[in-house]
């Protein structure tokens with residue numbers, strides 16, 4: 001039983017009123033939604049603090065192994081709603097707020113999304129934190145407290161325009177600033193070596209200060225900490241310069257320091273290659289490792305015990321400096337021998353790879369590394385020399401070659417375990433990018449298929465469906481998601497109808513939101529066909545928009561036929577410097593403008609692209625989706641996690657055999673999944689054909705028609721040549737095989753139409769998707785990491 005359920009509305013009422021008056025300094029008559037949100041947030045936060053202390057006390061007492069998750073991104077979203085759901089306080093708070101004419105929904109929606117991440121990698125880190133708390137695994141998330149998270153997206157004439165995000169413009173009620181948890185992070189300068197001992201004389205230093213946010217698990221039984229580092233100057237300003245009248249230069253040290261935690265890099269799966277980015281990565285890594293060692297040494301005095309008590313997860317290569325940094329701290333600061341230090345470091349570290357796209361595998365020039373981190377460059381050279389000596393590897397398998405430091409290789413060599421994020425991706429790691437390293441270090445690569453937290457992605461975002469589930473199989477599925485399988489035993493016309501009603505209610509709610517925000521009226525009985533994710537060529541939004549145009553053509557040719565009405569919904573941002581992705585966004589918006597204004601077809605086809613897709617929009621959109629588009633070129637999407645959220649929420653997938661789609665299809669049954677397109681092997685084969693694009697285009701009249709319309713400027717008569725670059729790209733390069741998979745996609749979409757028209761069949765497929773989604777809970781993933789990667793135990797008495 002949830003302890004919080006016994007909390008009376010009286011107590012909550014009193015505490016909220018107290019915070020409104022004494023923390024916010026407002027009386028009820030003048031309190032704004034913001035004031036109420038702050039008062040409710042402080043009240044809920046207070047309720048988490050006890051379990052937080054208790055978790056810390058228990059970890060110390062039981063000398064439990066701690067997990068440290070190092071990530072440059074944590075895409076948290078809103079915090080209040082998640083805490084309220086996990087504490088089971090939803091109804092009580094709603095009741096208390098209603099007495100003053102406030103709604104919990106308005107209060108919740110007043111909170112800005114904490115958008116400290118770009119996409120899947122950052123959201124995965126947030127789901128993992130919640131699952132580690134739910135499972136009672138003692139853990140810290142370490143990241144950067146960016147003042148500006150992922151940019152805001154607007155559309156101007158259909159084009160993406162970026163503006164800065166500003167979530168810290170108002171007080172952030174969830175964090176505790178820890179001025180005492182502060183570390184100096186050095187940069188640049190030179191290294192002196194005397195009698196074999198290296199001393200680094202840095203030329204710059206910055207302070208990393210901790211800001212802690214408690215992360216509460218399901219039913220409030222355990223809370224872990226997300227510790228974000230903010231950069232502060234070691235020296236406030238140069239008084240001498242100030243007094244001599246040079247006021248701007250006097251403030252330089254402060255400005256320089258602050259830039260380190262100013263902005264999140266908006267790249268997704270590309271290597272940015274900027275000095276500031278390298279500094280950010282080191283800033284996070286060094287602060288985290290100093291903090292880990294300080295905590296360890298406050299409990300133990302023998303550093304050899306470190307691997308027994310500490311597991312460090314490097315989320316992608318971004319924190320891969322953890323290897324050399326831990327060795328540096330152990331050797332230079334704590335006086336350990338090199339060999340012992342390196343063995344200890346390897347015993348603690350693990351590395352998750354999230355992508356095989358070559359442009360995303362980080363590399364730094366030795367020149368930059370040597371200049372910014374001279375001591376680390378020496379350490380990396382020595383790790384590399386020993387790696388070379390131990391494995392006799394060819395030059396291109398070395399950490400340092402062609403004057404570049406290969407961070408993937410460094411992370412691999414320094415880790416106990418290296419994992420991929422879906423079965424297919426982990427296999428491809430072994431066959432392709434990491435094949436030689438896998439041979440050199442056999443057994444190091446393993447798989448941990450991603451998952452998502454069902455608390456946020458089902459219980460919180462889809463109350464209508466959650467209620468149907470609870471009425472059918474009882475409570476307790478929220479932290480035991482395999483129980484969703486029981487739904488199949490209850491399959492009946494009544495259950496199918498209940499699922500349908502829940503979905504329809506979510507579609508009506510989303511339609512209302514679109515009406516209010518975009519002025520478009522959607523038909524809730526049309527199929528909601530959704531593709532939401534970062535815009536990237538490999539994810540193939542282009543394939544989807546080509547299909548949309550082909551569908552429009554087909555309807556116009558035969559408007560009286562028995563069409564299944566569809567609303568095509570897109571959402572997602574492109575990296576600001578990614579020209580082609582931005583062209584694709586503009587094309588979708590141009591197509592939407594024309595299609596939505598066609599009186600002949602608009603009751604059968606609409607295109608909707610709400611701007612600024614983020615976690616909160618996903619929470620609103622996924623429960624309303626009928627069809628989930630997971631159509632990446634096979635072999636390119638490491639896993640995907642959106643695909644799992646859709647399945648859990650009763651959307652059917654149209655997808656390729658890529659990433660975790662493969663496992664989703666296995667779990668829901670092949671007959672309940674719309675599969676199309678080439679396999680990863682066929683993709684490789686296809687790339688060998690030099691004219692693959694042209695020959696595929698020539699084989700499809702529908703595709704030729706689509707491309708012809710773009711050539712004529714059918715969607716952009718004001719500038720008919722706008723998409724000629726994109727067309728040239730498609731005809732002559734087509735790097736992600738849009739043309740080659742087009743016909744299969746079109747044919748599969750026809751099957752989707754037929755299935756949707758057969759309501760009972762569709763509902764049965766929906767049921768089997770929900771019932772088969774239990775495997776994709778991040779609780780299962782975290783258990784896998786605890787057992788196979790971290791060797792960590794739960795400290796929760798279950």
Ligand code: OX2
Pocket residue numbers: 119120121124268269270316354355360421450637638639640641659
């Ligand atoms: C993403 C992958 O593209 C996605 O397939 C995966 O689901 C997600 O990480 C979580 O594992 N590099 N890979 C990713 O983001 C970056 C950056």
